[in-house]
Amino acid sequence: MNTLSAEREIEHLMTLHPKGFDLSLDRVSRLLDKLGNPQDHMPPAIHIAGTNGKGSCAAFTRAILEAQGLLVHTHTSPHLVNWHERYRIAADGGSRLVDDATLAEAIARVAKANDGQQITVFEILSAVGFLLFSEHPADVVVMEVGLGGRFDATNVIARPAASVIMPVSMDHEAYLGDRVELIAAEKAGIIKQGCPVVIGSQPHEAALEVLADTAARLGCPTHIYGQDFFAFAEHGRMVYQDQDGLMDISLPRMTGRHQLANASAAIAAVKAAGFDPRENAIDRAMTTASWPGRMQKLPHGKLMELAPAGAEIWVDGGHNPGAGIVISEALAELEQKDPRPLFMIAGMINTKDQSGYFHAFNGLVKHVYTVPVDFSDASVGNDELAVRASAAGLSAEPVSSVANALMLLRDNWQETDVPPRILIGGSLYLVGAVLAENGTPPT
Incomplete structure (x- = not known):
């Protein structure tokens, strides 16, 4: 992939704006307003936060939706090699990494709209994602949070089709707090009034309590791993169970027992978002989903x-x-x-x-x-x-x-x-x- 033009645009931005994070929604909201609030003109979004497993959940979610024949945009971060990895644009036969010319042009437009005002590069790149996803047709957006949730630049989605909170544990303490319940409270910031919530496998009971209490307070239909849905391996297959019954499907191709929990959260998210996935589509997605750089x-x-x-x-x-x-x-x-x-x-x-x-x-x-x-x-x-x-x-x-x-x-x-x-x-x-x-x- 030719990545020179977009990389040049981003390198220029990095000379103008501070590195790191400055958690707030004010700057990105101001910028998005200048762009016509593209986040309000995207397809329905499945919004995914968590300390670990959110990238894998996003990969499973995209694979399930695409196996249904749906057109899916995906935002993930950080990237591993090229900035383009952060944006997958919907296409017939499966989404593709954004091409260099399209990404470079979008970055230039967003930077022009920002007009040199104080902002972080991640906020500009989040706005780029919203712009791209609003201007290319699709059925659904899978949006991974960058850091935290409450003040993450992606958290301007007013009414997500579903909010997903993957395992919460200690990380980014300088920004999110030094206790797991404080970190969970930041992740819970993506939960919106009355919108469906999926809570993935939680290693800490204190985090689960914060997440479940937040969802209940906001009147959200809530689906909790281990209570409302779960998965296990049996006879070389994966068994997924929720209130609708059992599914006997292929094991995830991604390595590690933890991927069963990640995959089950994705299944629950697609169902909670109202996309009614077929069992054969879920089965196919388990065998095709991959997430680079994780096992x-x-x-x-x-x-x-x-x-x-x-x-x-x-x-x-x-x-x-x-x-x-x-x-x-x-x-x-x-x-x-x-x-x-x-x-x-x-x-x-x-x-x-x-x-x-x-x-x-x-x-x-x-x-x-x-x-x-x-x-x-x-x-x-x-x-x-x-x-x-x-x-x-x-x-x-x-x-x-x-x-x-x-x-x-x-x-x-x-x-x-x-x-x-x-x-x-x-x-x-x-x-x-x-x-x-x-x-x-x-x-």
Whole structure:
């Protein structure tokens, strides 16, 4: 994909506007008003928030709707390699990443409307999404929240077809609060008076109480995982159950038991939004939905060539303790089916709980190579990260890059040894860099 024009537009914006987040709806609302409030002229929207799993839920939701033959726009963030990944535009036969010329033109129009006023780049890019989705025909929009919910720039949708809250746990404490119930209250900000709400699997009872109480106070039809719907694996199939009965469908192609809960939230969301999905469409969606950078098995590529012969490389951008738990559980399942020594190549940024993330892999990972995250100013030094991994009980050493870690493994591997399984993770920035370097960016 040619990405030069849109990237130039965004790089210019970054020289004009501050990096990071400034949670408020005032600036984006002012900008959208100048653009004619495109968010009010989009198709019905399914709005998805949460700490973990919201990207996977969005992918399942889009796959179910498209399997129904519907035209679907999708907004997700952040991207891994190219900014274009944030916008999928509806098309016959399945949505496509926005083309460079269309994205560049939309960014230029939004920037012109903003006229240099104070704003964040994420707010401009959210407005770009609303503009694109209002000007291209579709049946439904799947909209993933960026950060939090209440003051996230996407939270200008007045009446979503359904609001979805995926698992809430500790992350972004500097912006959202230092207790899980405070973070849940911010996520619950996307719940709107009388609009359907789907609450996904919640690891913390305190978060579930906040979400359920908010939905009840606002008079919302509410569907709660474990109470109103749930899913489990049985005989190599997925069983989904809600008040309408049972569905026996294919297991999700995405790796990890947690994907059953993510998929079930997507099914519940599509139903709550009134799209009445057929069972055969849901079954097909389970086998086609994918979400790059989350328990993704790395295909052939430049980095794969540096690894020991026969090695498996998995990438996952999960970067908080909650993500660490579900990733380690997924790897433990792989170990049961196909035993291999497990190694980790990790890079993280300084706003994340590094020790909490590493603790989830105690007793599972044989050795950790820590690397810098080259594309983030907030990268934790590889020496410091190795200390954090060691403090969590893991054997760890710093190396200069992912490529060097793979070559170290290869040079120390014997041909008679069982080929290793390697997890590269701890940061979406790192995973994006790995997919780019391997020559396998998301499409």
